Amino acid sequence: MSSDKIIVTGGCGYLGSHTAVALINAGFNVVVIDDLRNSRADVLDGIARITGTRPEFVHCDCTDAATMAHAFDTHRDAVGVIHFAALKAVGESVAQPVLYYRNNLNALINVIDMMARYNIPNIVFSSSATVYGEPDILPVTEETPLQPATSPYGQTKVIGENIIRDFVRANENMHAVLLRYFNPIGAHPSAEIGELPNGVPNNLLPYLTQVAAGIRDHLNVFGDDYPTADGFCVRDYIDVNDLAAAHVAAVQYMIKTKKPIDVFNLGTGRGVSVMELINAFGRATGINIKYEIAPRRAGDVPEIWSNADRANKILGWRAETPLDETLANAWRWQTRVGKIIK
Ligand code: UFG
Numbered sequence: 001m002s003s004d005k006i007i008v009t010g011g012c013g014y015l016g017s018h019t020a021v022a023l024i025n026a027g028f029n030v031v032v033i034d035d036l037r038n039s040r041a042d043v044l045d046g047i048a049r050i051t052g053t054r055p056e057f058v059h060c061d062c063t064d065a066a067t068m069a070h071a072f073d074t075h076r077d078a079v080g081v082i083h084f085a086a087l088k089a090v091g092e093s094v095a096q097p098v099l100y101y102r103n104n105l106n107a108l109i110n111v112i113d114m115m116a117r118y119n120i121p122n123i124v125f126s127s128s129a130t131v132y133g134e135p136d137i138l139p140v141t142e143e144t145p146l147q148p149a150t151s152p153y154g155q156t157k158v159i160g161e162n163i164i165r166d167f168v169r170a171n172e173n174m175h176a177v178l179l180r181y182f183n184p185i186g187a188h189p190s191a192e193i194g195e196l197p198n199g200v201p202n203n204l205l206p207y208l209t210q211v212a213a214g215i216r217d218h219l220n221v222f223g224d225d226y227p228t229a230d231g232f233c234v235r236d237y238i239d240v241n242d243l244a245a246a247h248v249a250a251v252q253y254m255i256k257t258k259k260p261i262d263v264f265n266l267g268t269g270r271g272v273s274v275m276e277l278i279n280a281f282g283r284a285t286g287i288n289i290k291y292e293i294a295p296r297r298a299g300d301v302p303e304i305w306s307n308a309d310r311a312n313k314i315l316g317w318r319a320e321t322p323l324d325e326t327l328a329n330a331w332r333w334q335t336r337v338g339k340i341i342k
Helices: 012-025 041-050 065-074 090-095 097-118 152-170 204-212 240-257 274-285 309-316 323-337
Strands: 005-009 029-034 054-059 078-081 122-130 175-181 183-185 219-222 237-239 261-266 289-292
Touching: 005 012, 005 309, 012 029, 012 041, 012 274, 029 065, 041 240, 054 065, 065 097, 078 097, 078 240, 090 097, 090 152, 097 122, 097 152, 097 219, 122 152, 122 240, 152 175, 152 183, 175 240, 183 204, 183 240, 183 323, 204 274, 204 323, 237 240, 237 323, 240 261, 240 309, 261 309
Parallel strands: 005 029, 005 078, 029 054, 078 122, 122 175, 175 261, 183 237, 219 289
Antiparallel strands: none
């Protein structure tokens, strides 16, 4: 167990809150920085109910350099930062690219600036499988060549990774782990925390659970004529609690090895089609989802899934939650939040 302090930006968000729980359960002292623009402060109550510990909270937009300096000065004893805070809607980023570049890049630059100023030596960066674009060979390993990003959101991840590479190259006491997430889904088994989409969900599982709850009439399945085994898009859906555990492993790895930089795919190593996911949800919950086949969604790659061997071997981490359990947790969470989230 460790009582090392970790700053979690975006710690009230979906991935951040589950990671805060995993860190606290591993003995870390967690400080959450969040501007609550896409999350709620009562998520901290959920974290407290699960862990028995309420993380310290700093209400701050990471692009606000003065407030960030104050927060990092106060917590200069932290050993690391996990930087989740970012805008993440692909379609919105196409419509408002400057918003995405300004927000995601300024926030990251402020975080690493503060790390250097206060000598906080470790960062975990939330990257994405989107950096692989439409890969020629599957599954993708960390050595798979990156493709030009297909959205400004994706660009901010590619650029963010490069900024961090240059940062650790120039600061020999700084270390980084870049985590490339595939498709995180699910919720904490306690149903105390989960995904809280703002408005109409963009992503498949929150939309699907809202259909199951009667909030939406039916799911639009974007395309049934892809060159895949069953014609539907294939993704690598990873349980959010497994993803959170990987962050704890990454922090422990950095503290131990002091390696300047490393990169890991976070996925299950298994591809699942949209139709397979709908059917798996039916088996896990007993609810048949009403769906309609709709046109393809612009920008979707036909299929992508990870080779997760590197994280398995080096971090000693593995995505182990069975898909039906993940889907049952997502449904339990949806029934808990009910119709508050529309
Ligand atoms: N889908 C539907 N109907 C919906 C929503 C999604 O059929 O209402 C399909 C999509 O076409 C896709 C699959 O479900 O085939 C998954 O879509 P998501 O939007 O849930 O996830 P994506 O794979 O498109 O996006 C994820 C992350 C992004 C990231 C992207 C590429 O959410 O942040 O992977 O790495 F940019």
